[in-house]
Amino acid sequence: MKSRRARSLLLTATAWLLLVGAWWLFAAHEQRPGTIWATPGQILGSLVSLRSAYVANAVVTLKEAALGFILAVSVAVVLALAGERYKKIAATTQRAAVAIYSLPIIALAPALVLWTGPGLTTKVVIAGLGAFFPVLINLVQALRTTPAGALELMQVGGAGSWQVFRRVELPYALPILFVSFMTAAPAAITGAMLAEWVGANAGLGIQLLNSMNEFDIPQLYATLVVASALSVAAWLLFRVLGRLFFPWQTSVGAGHHGREGA
Amino acid sequence: MENAAEASDGPTSAAVKVSGVGRTFRLGRRELVALQGISFGVRDGEFVSIIGPSGCGKSTLLRLIAGLIAPSSGSISIGESTVREARAARKFGFVFQEPTLLPWRSALQNVTLLLELARRGSAAERRARGIELLELVGLGQFVDTPPAKLSGGMQRRVGIARALAVDPQILLLDEPFGALDEITRQQMNVFLQSVWTAQRTTALLVTHNVGEAVFLSDRVIVMSNGPGRIVGELQIDLPRPRDLTLLQDQRYFALAGQLTQMLFTSGVALQSAYS
Ligand SMILES: Nc1ncnc2c1ncn2[C@@H]1O[C@H](COP(=O)(O)OP(=O)(O)OP(=O)(O)O)[C@@H](O)[C@H]1O
Ligand SMILES: [Mg+2]
Numbered sequence: 001m002k003s004r005r006a007r008s009l010l011l012t013a014t015a016w017l018l019l020v021g022a023w024w025l026f027a028a029h030e031q032r033p034g035t036i037w038a039t040p041g042q043i044l045g046s047l048v049s050l051r052s053a054y055v056a057n058a059v060v061t062l063k064e065a066a067l068g069f070i071l072a073v074s075v076a077v078v079l080a081l082a083g084e085r086y087k088k089i090a091a092t093t094q095r096a097a098v099a100i101y102s103l104p105i106i107a108l109a110p111a112l113v114l115w116t117g118p119g120l121t122t123k124v125v126i127a128g129l130g131a132f133f134p135v136l137i138n139l140v141q142a143l144r145t146t147p148a149g150a151l152e153l154m155q156v157g158g159a160g161s162w163q164v165f166r167r168v169e170l171p172y173a174l175p176i177l178f179v180s181f182m183t184a185a186p187a188a189i190t191g192a193m194l195a196e197w198v199g200a201n202a203g204l205g206i207q208l209l210n211s212m213n214e215f216d217i218p219q220l221y222a223t224l225v226v227a228s229a230l231s232v233a234a235w236l237l238f239r240v241l242g243r244l245f246f247p248w249q250t251s252v253g254a255g256h257h258g259r260e261g262a
Numbered sequence: 263m264e265n266a267a268e269a270s271d272g273p274t275s276a277a278v279k280v281s282g283v284g285r286t287f288r289l290g291r292r293e294l295v296a297l298q299g300i301s302f303g304v305r306d307g308e309f310v311s312i313i314g315p316s317g318c319g320k321s322t323l324l325r326l327i328a329g330l331i332a333p334s335s336g337s338i339s340i341g342e343s344t345v346r347e348a349r350a351a352r353k354f355g356f357v358f359q360e361p362t363l364l365p366w367r368s369a370l371q372n373v374t375l376l377l378e379l380a381r382r383g384s385a386a387e388r389r390a391r392g393i394e395l396l397e398l399v400g401l402g403q404f405v406d407t408p409p410a411k412l413s414g415g416m417q418r419r420v421g422i423a424r425a426l427a428v429d430p431q432i433l434l435l436d437e438p439f440g441a442l443d444e445i446t447r448q449q450m451n452v453f454l455q456s457v458w459t460a461q462r463t464t465a466l467l468v469t470h471n472v473g474e475a476v477f478l479s480d481r482v483i484v485m486s487n488g489p490g491r492i493v494g495e496l497q498i499d500l501p502r503p504r505d506l507t508l509l510q511d512q513r514y515f516a517l518a519g520q521l522t523q524m525l526f527t528s529g530v531a532l533q534s535a536y537s
Contacts, residue, residue, distance in 0.1 A: 149362035152330050156356040157376040157428075158349060167375070171366055248365040248408060 042218040043225060050219065053207065054226050060203040062230060064120065064192035068127025069185055075128070076135035077177075084143045084169075094140065101133040105191060109198040118199035123192050130191030131184035138180035142173035175249040178242035185234035193227060204230075276303040276341070277432060277464040278327060283336035285322055295489035296322045300336070302483055302492060309458055309465045311475040311482045313525065319490025320468040321359055324434045327466065328354050340432065348432075352380055355430030355463075357438040361417035363409040363424075369396060370405045373423045380428065395423035398453065415442045419450070426457060433458070433465040440470065448506060451477050455504060472525070476517045477504060484524045494524045 020040050027037035038046075047054060079097070083090030105126055112122045146169045154164045196205030204227050211219035242249065283300040286293050297319040304310045312320050325331045327338055329345035340348035348354065363372045373392040377383060383391065396405055399419040401412075409417055418441055425433060438454075439447045451474055458465050458478075469475050475482045476498055484494040498517055500508065508514050 147362070149358055149360050150364065152325075152358065153356070153362050153375075154379070155330055156328055156349065156354055157379045158352045159379050163379055167379070168364070171364070246366070248410060 036217065038218040038221045043221045046216075046218040046222040047225070050222070054222065057202055057204045057207045057223075058226055058230060060200075061189065061192050061196070061205065061227075064123035064195070064203065065127045065185075065188040065230075065234075067120070067124040068129075068192060069131045069188040071124060072128035072131035072184065072188065073135055073181070076132055076139060080136055080139040080143060083140060084165075090140070097133060097136050100129065105129055105194055109195055112195075113198050122198070123195040123200065123203075126195035127188040127191035130187035130194075134183045134187065135177070135180045139173060139177050142176035143169055146172050175242060175246040178238055178246065181238040182235050182242075185238060186231035189227065189231050189234060276339075277306045277308070278304040278466065279339045280323075280327065281337050281339075283323075283326060283333045283338060285319070285326060285331070286334045297326075298489040298491050300490075300492060302495075304464055304466060306341075307462055307464055309455075309467070309478055309480050311467045311469055311479040312485060313469055313472065313475050313482055313521070314485030314490070315487050315525075316470075317490075318485045318487035320485060321436050322490070324356070324436050324466065324468060327432075328356055328434055352376075352428055353431045355425035355428055355433045357418075357421050357425045357433075357435040359436040359440070359468075361409070361414070361421050363417055363420055365409055368406045368408055369401060369412065369420045372409065372420055373427050376424060376428050382428070391427060392423070395426055396420070398426075398457070399423045399450075415446060418442065422450075422454075426461075429461065430463060433463045435465065435467045437468055437470065439474065447471075447474065448477075448509070452506065454478060455502075459503060472518050472521050473509070476500075476514060476521060477508065482521060484521070496521055496524065 024040050027039040027042075030037045079093045083093050108129070109122070109126055112125055116122050116125070150168045150172070151164065154168055159167065193203065193205030193208065196203040197209060200206050204223055207223045208220065208227075211217075211223060280300055280302050283297060284295070285297040286295050288294075300323065302310075312323065314320055322331070326333050327340075327345065329349045338345050340353060343351070363369075364375065367375065370389065370392045373395055374388040377388045377391065382388070393402070393405055396402055399422055401416060401419055401423070404412060404416065409420070412420065418438060422435075422438055425435075435454075439450050442450060454465075455478055457463075465478075467475075467478060479498045482496045482498060483492055484496065485491065486493045496517065500511075500513060500517070
């Protein structure tokens with residue numbers, strides 16, 4: 001088990017090294033005024049020299065994304081639970097959710113700015129729109145696919161609908177909810193950056209725009225690196241939390257095979 | 263008597279009474295008659311086994327009796343009450359064909375789950391009862407183990423302990439020992455018999471195993487498929503308590519042979535099972 005994990009880490013590290021190396025070689029040989037490439041060295045340089053700007057902008061974007069994520073999760077959870085409880089509204093909310101999801105956020109953003117002004121609200125709503133859909137569909141699906149045997153067991157036990165929900169449906173759905181967070185959280189970050197493009201003073205999205213306008217190519221890439229790092233961190237956070245809270249989730253599929261730390 | 267198309271209702275105090283029950287499933291546009299014209303009774307405290315080929319509707323029949331699904335025709339009563347009332351009064355202990363343990367609960371927590379639902383006893387009492395039952399089924403060492411770390415047979419035994427925890431009046435067992443090796447199976451049979459004797463429950467056991475049916479039952483109901491129906495009944499008049507020496511008894515062999523013959527001459531539609 002250990003050696004397989006080590007080998008997989010080694011493979012990932014090698015792949016990254018190769019990629020960065022190739023990038024570096026390519027960027028170094030394409031270096032002309034006005035070119036679109038920056039070497040990893042230049043990107044790193046920008047990250048170091050402008051570090052306080054990156055941190056400040058990242059904090060702004062993260063705040064928007066976090067609020068949007070919380071909003072999205074709250075609405076999605078309420079809708080999914082309501083749909084589960086009152087089956088009649090389930091189809092309607094599903095259709096509305098699909099309709100909203102199919103709206104291009106980039107087109108929606110200017111309209112939202114017109115309604116709510118260029119403040120925090122717009123960013124939170126747009127970040128939330130990015131995160132909303134994966135949470136909703138995963139939770140609805142999870143609540144619907146509670147193992148039939150577990151439901152029959154509760155029926156034999158004379159459980160009421162609240163007990164069934166609390167003892168069986170919810171515990172089976174929660175790990176899947178956390179898996180949906182792994183895609184929803186990065187989506188919220190992307191959504192927040194997108195919203196900033198329509199009008200904002202600070203944030204990674206604005207930094208991206210500014211560096212583009214100023215032809216500061218290293219800063220442009222460095223901003224991308226920061227944004228990706230945040231997304232990966234968000235993904236990782238929910239993966240770790242999911243494994244921590246729901247250890248059986250990994251052991252269900254693994255059966256009797258050894259597990260890390262077991 | 264033995265090959266009567268309809269099994270007898272038994273004397274007056276019927277714990278379970280199944281009258282003319284049929285159940286149809288809709289499979290897309292097709293209708294599948296899983297059970298047709300099923301009538302039999304189980305006396306209070308009686309141990310009855312149901313034996314029949316795969317797919318003849320045995321699990322469906324147990325589900326009907328426990329009220330997990332409704333019959334398409336006919337009726338079922340549990341003592342003086344309806345199935346729904348009996349279930350609300352938590353009269354049933356159900357051992358499912360699949361272990362159906364909740365993966366986030368330990369073996370003990372799975373056993374005490376239904377007691378928690380019924381709000382029966384204090385937490386300490388439930389725990390004590392759960393440990394006692396796990397020891398009974400030979401899992402005293404695995405009280406805190408999660409299901410994923412138990413073998414298939416061990417998971418099955420947790421399921422049995424769980425069904426017994428509520429002190430059910432009617433124990434419904436759907437091939438509880440199907441996944442066990444022969445030795446463990448025979449030990450579990452002896453164990454089940456002692457539980458049934460001690461608790462004075464009524465038991466309805468679905469099995470594929472002729473020996474198991476003879477060893478445990480007062481009466482065996484033989485089913486056939488296409489559509490699922492009762493094709494015969496065999497009274498097992500062996501003295502109790504029965505122990506494993508019975509497995510060398512001539513009368514045991516005779517009854518097992520008789521039951522096997524009933525199974526094979528009952529028009530089991532093998533081709534439909536394999537088509
Ligand atoms: N929920 C369902 N929907 C549709 N068909 C069903 C359903 N449950 C059972 N059936 C059908 O009813 C028939 C009887 O199934 P059942 O599970 O009762 O058989 P069984 O006798 O328990 O078989 P086995 O010994 O293999 O467990 C089968 O043909 C099965 O396909
Ligand atoms: Mg079955």
